[in-house]
Amino acid sequence: MEKAEDISRQLKNNNHKGKLISVLEEIQSKYGYLPEQELRTMAAETGHSLVDIYGVATFYRAFSLKPRGKHLISVCLGTACHVRGGPAIAKEIEQQLGIAGGETTPDNEFTLETVNCLGACALG
Incomplete structure (x- = not known):
């Protein structure tokens, strides 16, 4: 639960479109990938569409929508x-x-x- 609260706090402070990457990096560093539920939360809390968030997440190879191995x-x-x-x-x-x-x-x-x-x- 602590992870979600930390990310939620960061989302509220970073709702500018240019900051999406830094929030996605934070989510990925906590989970090892970008869980769908976290992306939905990000969309709800920033006002960005889920499509925009997925667009950024899938454009950069550094992000993964599936868990990766160690x-x-x-x-x-x-x-x-x-x-x-x-x-x-x-x-x-x-x-x-x-x-x-x-x-x-x-x-x-x-x-x-x-x-x-x-x-x-x-x-x-």
């Missing part, structure tokens, strides 16, 4: 990584963990996601 594994499938074996790496991880991309292991330890470019390589 460890997030991102496999790049961008052009350079694809050529260098990205799909084979993703397939091996899927087999080892018994999950597909976008899924989380039943013990909530690992979440596997595929991305188009991490932008952190020098394969270029």
Whole structure:
């Protein structure tokens, strides 16, 4: 209950549209993802539509609408990584963990996601 009260207090002080991201970050830091009920509460308390809030929440990859595992594994499938074996790496991880991309292991330890470019390589 303490979590909800903290978030509710922050919502009342941050109803400007530009502050939606900071409130979403607060919710995600408390729960590990963005629970639907918290987004509904956010809409009711800020006066923003649920559609606007979902729009922001789904635009940024940092936000998740589903619980993620303790460890997030991102496999790049961008052009350079694809050529260098990205799909084979993703397939091996899927087999080892018994999950597909976008899924989380039943013990909530690992979440596997595929991305188009991490932008952190020098394969270029």
